[in-house]
Each structure stands twice: as structure tokens, then as C-alpha cells.
Amino acid sequence: MRIIRIIAQILLLYIFYYMGVFIVELTGLPLPSSIIGLVLLAVCLKMKLVKVEYIREGAGFLIAFMTLFFIPPIVGIIDYPQLLSGNGMILMGTVVASTLFAILCTSKLSELIEKKEMAIKEKKEREDEGSEGSHLHN
Numbered sequence: 001m002r003i004i005r006i007i008a009q010i011l012l013l014y015i016f017y018y019m020g021v022f023i024v025e026l027t028g029l030p031l032p033s034s035i036i037g038l039v040l041l042a043v044c045l046k047m048k049l050v051k052v053e054y055i056r057e058g059a060g061f062l063i064a065f066m067t068l069f070f071i072p073p074i075v076g077i078i079d080y081p082q083l084l085s086g087n088g089m090i091l092m093g094t095v096v097a098s099t100l101f102a103i104l105c106t107s108k109l110s111e112l113i114e115k116k117e118m119a120i121k122e123k124k125e126r127e128d129e130g131s132e133g134s135h136l137h138n
Contacts, residue, residue: 009058016041
């Protein structure tokens with residue numbers, strides 16, 4: 001059952017990706033469709049149209065295999081030694097800088113989400129304690 005749930009969650013993530021593809025093709029925006037899909041997903045999560053539980057396991061599965069997605073570009077660099085020239089070094093520096101920037105943004109966003117989740121959990125616990133206390137006094 002867990003496998004089916006993970007597959008369904010990955011399909012939901014793909015739906016957001018393809019919504020991004022549709023929007024880019026429709027409007028001609030000069031942005032990657034995956035980024036548009038990610039923004040749509042973030043908006044839906046923020047507006048609580050999609051709950052985190054709907055994508056948590058599927059996203060975790062994809063993140064676990066993320067390193068496999070980086071192997072083909074590294075092998076490709078070996079086939080093109082000209083990438084190690086002066087312009088290639090600038091390109092590689094840009095890739096490294098943008099990767100570090102993406103990691104930084106992701107970590108800050110994850111921290112923010114975790115703090116919000118903890119605050120919500122603590123608020124629910126306080127409400128539960130308050131309701132239990134009022135039942136004792138009746």
C-alpha cells in the first residue's frame with residue numbers, strides 16, 4: 001500500500017510540473033517550466049489546497065535518489081575536456097555558485113517550514129491541554 005501511495009504522490013508532483021509546462025507554453029515565459037510548477041505547488045501548499053501529507057513520502061523518495069540525477073552530467077564533462085578551459089571554468093563556477101545558492105535557499109525554506117510546523121504542533125498541544133483542564137473542572 002505504501003508503494004501505491006508513493007507513486008500517487010509522485011504523480012501529483014508531476015501534475016504540478018506539467019501545469020508549469022502548460023503555463024510556459026501558453027504564455028511564453030522565459031522561465032523553466034519546473035520552476036513554474038514548483039511555484040504553483042508552493043502556492044497551493046501555502047493556501048492549503050494541497051496538504052504536505054499528500055506529497056511528503058513521494059518527495060522524500062525522489063530526494064533519496066537525487067544523486068543519481070547528477071551522475072550523467074558528471075560523466076558528460078569527462079567526454080568534453082574543453083569544458084575545463086577558461087570559459088568552461090567560468091561555466092563550472094557558475095554551476096557551483098548556483099547550486100550552493102539553491103542549497104542555501106532550500107535549507108532556509110526548510111527551516112521556515114519546520115518552525116511553522118512546530119508552532120502549529122505546539123499550539124494544538126496547548127489547546128488539547130486547555131480542553132483537558134476545562135473538563136476536569138466541570
